[in-house]
Amino acid sequence: MEKSRKNALEEIERWSKEIKRGAASLAIVAILDEQTAYGYEIVKTLAERASFLQLEQGTVYPLLRRLEKRKLLESEWNYDDPKKPKKYYKLTADGKMALQMMTETWSVLSDELRRLLEGADSQ
């Protein structure tokens, strides 16, 4: 029994990581669809509104960098406070389109999974 529980916990850990990996990009793009924001703002918003993701602070910046490289985001430096220059990110047209498609895919996925799980429950 103990061994089964350990296996299940290990599996959930692996599965959560995989889910979070994909969901984090969607969450960041969704946040930036609402408003432009800089790294720390995004980190804080994710912590408040997407606590499930439980992203380590250092992992958000590489994600932003990758999304920018893929042209889904663009950035601009703001030097209003010279001690704390801020790199503001915003969605590009490609990013908006990607967000729309990601949202649709996510909806289909979650609907189908819910139906599948409801079916499993009823049996």
Place this chain on the structure above:
Amino acid sequence: MSGSPTNMIEKYLERVRVYLPIDSEDALIEIRTHLIEEAETLGQGKMTHGSAMLAIERFGDPKEAANAYAGIGKRVGPLPAEYVQPAIRIVLLLVALGAAFIIGSYIVGLSILDVVGITNFPFNIPVMIVLQVALSLIYAAIIIAGLSAIEKRGAPPSEKTVLESFLGVGIDVFKPKGRWDAAAEVVLGMFFAMVLLLSPIRILFRGDFLLFMNVIAILLFVDALKGLLFFIAGENNLNLLLEAVLGGAWVVLCMFLINMQWPLEQVYAFDGLEWVLIRLADLPVEIPTPFGGAEVLALLWAIGVFIVVVTNMWSILVSSMKVGMYLKEDKGLWWQGRWGTVRHPFSFLCRESNQARSEDGTNYSDGHKELDNIDET
């Protein structure tokens, strides 16, 4: 000791920088802003030593943070993936340094192999540079492998390990020029250019050197202009290209200068009543054998030219690497670039006020205490 909270963050960033590619200035600034804001949030509006330490710890191990940023590369030979970026930087530096010395030696008519007693060896500059690359790779691999084998960690996250201190060699080379350094270039360039154009100075030199003095004055003026551009706009491709071209001009000038004799003919001396000109040849100075005065002056002249060539070759190579790096980032020719860390010329007058030393460590204003002796086990 870690010092002020800001200093702690800077030290942590230096550790992250060690593992990042050389074109990561933006990433470091972004992380710095994050750490300051996080430390201020944790310190309820005020960055304290304790909140800075916590913010750093939350951000994670510098090696992992850097690898997350740069992407975990591939293992190269005996080098673990996380050490590939520092190794690339060290090899680049060694190669650039070697190339600068080889070309400098070549221009002053000196073969490095002759100096070490190897003569009639069929080496030329390209072959020696290839050899330099190979040797640099071997050195870097041996040193990194050796140091990583003996590496232990027990210091706070803001303190560099022994390995990181080595891996960080040459980091400063790739930092943008500081604004005060640029200002110094403007002032010194203008000053020396004007000095070279003054008649009381020009009469000290040989007649055939005067044309070159004009060229040197022009190059110094352009150097001052370059300093001004760096002062105004920080580091960008136009400024770096100007630095490289100017370095090239100095090297070309040196190719002419090396074929000249020692140019200073006279010096000023005060005879008790007034300043008079004295010819160097008339000075009663005895030069120890086996050299005569002319040979010593020729040697000094060759050393001077060699130093100018090496420093300018270094400048050309580093500027070229940086231009390549910025072009890879799709940056154009001109933009408002950055300056390096502010090195205020009077910073030695400033004192850290937010910390107080105690016998066995440092007490900070927020009650955090850092011990001097940290168990290294």
